[in-house]
Amino acid sequence: MRPSVLDPLFAPASSLPGIGPKLAGLLDTLLLPAGSQSGARVRDLLFHLPSGIVDRxxxxxxxxxxxxxxxxxxxxxxxxxxxxxxxxxxxxxxxxxxxxxxxxxxxxxxxxxxxxxxxxxxxxxxxxxxxxxxxxxxxxxxxxxxxxxxxxxPLVEPVYPMTAGLSAKVLRKAIEAAQERSPELPQWLDPEMARRHAFPPVGEAVARLHAPRDPADIALDGPAWKRLAYDELLASQLALALSRQRMKKAPGRALGGDGARREAARAALPFALTEGQEKAVAEILADMGREERMLRLLQGDVGAGKTVVALMAMAAAAESGAQSALLAPTEILARQHHAGLSRWCEAAGLSIVLLTGRDSGRARAEKLQRIADGEVDIVVGTHALFQDDVAYHDLGLVVVDEQHRFGVHQRLSLTRKGRAPDLLVMTATPIPRTLVLAAFGDMDVSRLEGKPAGRKPIATVAVPMERMGDIVERARKAIEAGDKLYWVCPLVEESDKSELTAAQERFEHLRKVLGDVVGLVHGRMSGEEKDAAMADFKSGRTRIVVATTVIEVGVDVPDASIIVIEHAERFGLSQLHQLRGRVGRGDKASSCVLLYRGPLGETARARLEVIRDSEDGFRIAEEDLKLRGEGDLLGTRQSGMQAFRIASLADHAELMEIARDDARLTLTRDPELKSERGEALRVLLYLFGKDEAVRLLRAG
Incomplete structure (x- = not known):
């Protein structure tokens, strides 16, 4: 039950004087994320903070x-x-x-x-x-x-983000009415910590932000804003720490045996592991060897060799007689992982099977039987791995590729199939440290630095769209010389809202010029169609594939050496870096052509400069956070990465670190939040909509 002290804040905004149905609708549009089911509440008005001031x-x-x-x-x-x-x-x-x-x-x-x-x-x-x-x-x-x-x-007045049809005067009156309803809230901050940072009490911080006397009063680095940002970050970190506590609570088991399977897997590899890979393997095996469950994030740049690290972990699980499940976000990726791992698994004596939503009938039944009987060491697949009819003989390790595509709340469900299996999450999206804490604060982190031996640098150039003809001519020469190319477009078909070149149109244009060596892959194709198009490209039946960003993550065609990205100015830095990582995987010198439509804005120009000058994904991600803010860094708002309404990860990075330590220390001392501060922290969790975390507490 939500603490009763919060009832006035969770009353509908329409319960405030002067807010009728029409105004309530405008407030919903302004204050709530798109697709929200509930109406705006009094709390939402209080947390709608000024974007500037009028100083008279x-x-x-x-x-x-x-x-x-x-x-x-x-x-x-x-x-x-x-x-x-x-x-x-x-x-x-x-x-x-x-x-x-x-x-x-x-x-x-x-x-x-x-x-x-x-x-x-x-x-x-x-x-x-x-x-x-x-x-x-x-x-x-x-x-x-x-x-x-x-x-x-009013000599100094706040200016708020607005929506069409709503006047500033009406919004200010609504916010004033919300403030009058605000109850006295308990003190959930550690008093010494609040004093050290000069944080005002929460009510005073809200009042100061809505009635600024000076521009400094609404500064992101001012005490009032930082106080509320810290509250929001603490609620988020506490929720993640409770999720971690719950996952760690189920007794785990030590995995790993005599090392024979791992040695056989190593011997099967055509290369030696890099220093970074060795370090990550050591951290993971140490976790697996403990009685408590592993919760680890393996962060590696494009092509840093995460799959090989996962193979070592899965081999260690097999030495204990336990099975591993490798979950990929798309069928293309699942098939690719299966193809890549199969040759090494065979040499190491590990049995591996692919299970996707496409399996049906007798073939599916046979696979399920083998998994249930324990004949299979490694199962690779999409979400199909966790459907009700899939029963494992003894699932000991779950490896999740590109976790940010799945979201925080799904971690619990991923590991319900086994006896508290270990969890290893991999991402090829280099994420700045503050974002790692925001999205993965419940996990320990291994960072794979450097690229495997033999990877060639990728020459990156930015070219205006007016020179499209030159680039097509260059593509023709590259194909004649035996090269393969990706050609990436941002949209599937022309829309009224956008002038972006559609993949379909570019495909038809290139086909006219270059002939039937041109293939097409986009998100609206069925799995079979995508597989067929990629198989044609891999085998060389087509030499150039026009694609939307479905090729962003993990598609592996080692002899593709050129990628052309149209409208590069429309992509985020991290996405450009991911796309560029599709080339440079073989022994050929590779290049990336960024086609842009001028004139470029300041941010777009900065973005193209960074991508041209650096191949270090972690540096690129830090720059991206500065240029774009956190909302879009992991692809979309729905990427499992929570959006903060008060805290800014670029501006409040140091607060995130403090909040994480505060949350973990608090739960070590008071795991059920029963103390006086613990009860106040429960109020904080509800205030910021972390009800699920409180349910975890109740579930024990």
Whole structure:
């Protein structure tokens, strides 16, 4: 049950005075993520923070008022001059000791204006002064009051992100009403920590942000904003730590035997492991050798050799007589993992089987029987691995590839098939440390630095779209020389909203020019069609494949040495880096051509410069976080990566580290959150919508 102290904050926004159905609908649009089922609540208004301020403290006189700057004038109103037609503005002339000014209003009713600015009165008027035909004017002043009421002038006012149809005045009134409803909340921060960071109490922080007296009051690095950001990060880290605690609670077991299978697997590899791989293998085997469950993230750049590390872990599980499941996000990737591992598994005496949603009938039944009987050491597949009818003989290790495609909440369900199996998660998306903590704060992390021996650098160039003809001609020469190319387009078909070249159109264009060596792969194809197209490309029946970003993750054609990315300015840095990683996998010198449509904005130019100058995925990811913010870094908002509404991972990185340590230490001392601070932290979890974490507590 949600603590009753929060009831006023979880009341619908429509329960506040003055908010009818129409306004409630506008607030839902403004305050809630797209597709949200519930309506906006009082809490959502409190957490809708200003994006800037209007500062009216600058007093001026007409003659010296700087143009285009917000100023406050003290004026004597002289006369009203209505426009000759409805289309012409009404001008209200006023003066001070230094000169005359026209206050200009379009489509205003005369009676209303005469009441607002009575002739003969001295008024306080605030707005931007502009010079028109050598004379000063102020169009639609944003604040007007009689001199006697000057004290009522809000000198500093917050400016909020808005939505069409909603006025700033109405939104401010709604936020004020929400503040009046706010209860006194318990203290969930460690008092010493709050003092060290000069964090105000939570109620005071909210009040200061909504009634700033100075730009510093709403600064992201100011005490009020940082206080609320820390609360949000702490709730998130506490939820992840509770998930970790729950997964660690189920008794694990030590896995790993005499090392014979691992040695056989090593002997089967045509290369020696890199230093980075050896280090990662050692960390993973140490975890597997303990009685408690492994929860580890293996982070490696494109082509760093994560699959081989996973193979060593799966061989160690097999030495204990346990099975491993390798879960991939797409069927193309699952088939590729199966093909890649099969040759090594055979040499190491490990049996491996592929299970996907495409298996049916007798073939599927036979595979399921072998898995249930324990005849299979490694099962590779998509989500089909965790359907109800799949029973394992003894599942000891679950390896998940590209975890961010699955999401945090699915980790628990992935490991319910076995007796508390170990969990190894792999990602080829280099993620900055703060984002690792946000998405994987419940896991230990191994980072695979460096590339396997023999990997060639990839020459990267940025070319404007106007030179498309040159690039097509270069592609023709490359194909004649025996090369294979990827050609990536951002969309499947032309849409009204976008002028991006569609993969279908580019495919037809290249086919006309280059002939039937051109293939096509996109997300709307069936699994069989994609497989057939990639098989043609691999075998050389086609030499160039036009693709959407379905080829972003893991597709492996070692003799493809050129990739052309159209509209490179539309992609994020990490995505460009992932796409570039499709080449440079064989022994040929490889290149990446970034086709862009100018003129480039500042961010797009910075992005292309970074990708041109660096192949270090971790550096690229850090730059991407600075350029784009966290929302899009892992592909999409639905990538299992939570979006924060107050905290900014680029600006509050150091708070994330502190929140993680705070959460873990708290649960070590008070695993069930029963202490006085523990009870207050339960309130925090509910306040930030982490109800699932509280359910984990109850489930024990």
């Amino acid at each position: 403290r600058r007093r001026a006189e007409i003659a010296t008022a700087p143009e285009g700057t917000l100023v406050t004038l003290e004026l004597r109103i002289d006369r009203h001059q209505p426009g000759a037609t409805r289309a012409q503005p009404t001008r209200v002339f006023a003066h001070d000791e230094t000169g005359e000014i026209a206050l200009t209003y379009f489509r205003a009713q005369s009676a209303w204006l005469e009441k607002l600015l009575p002739a003969g009165e001295t008024m306080i008027v605030s707005g931007k002064v502009e010079w028109f035909n050598g004379r000063p004017q102020m169009v639609h002043p944003d604040f007007v009051a009689p001199l006697a009421e000057a004290e009522t002038l």
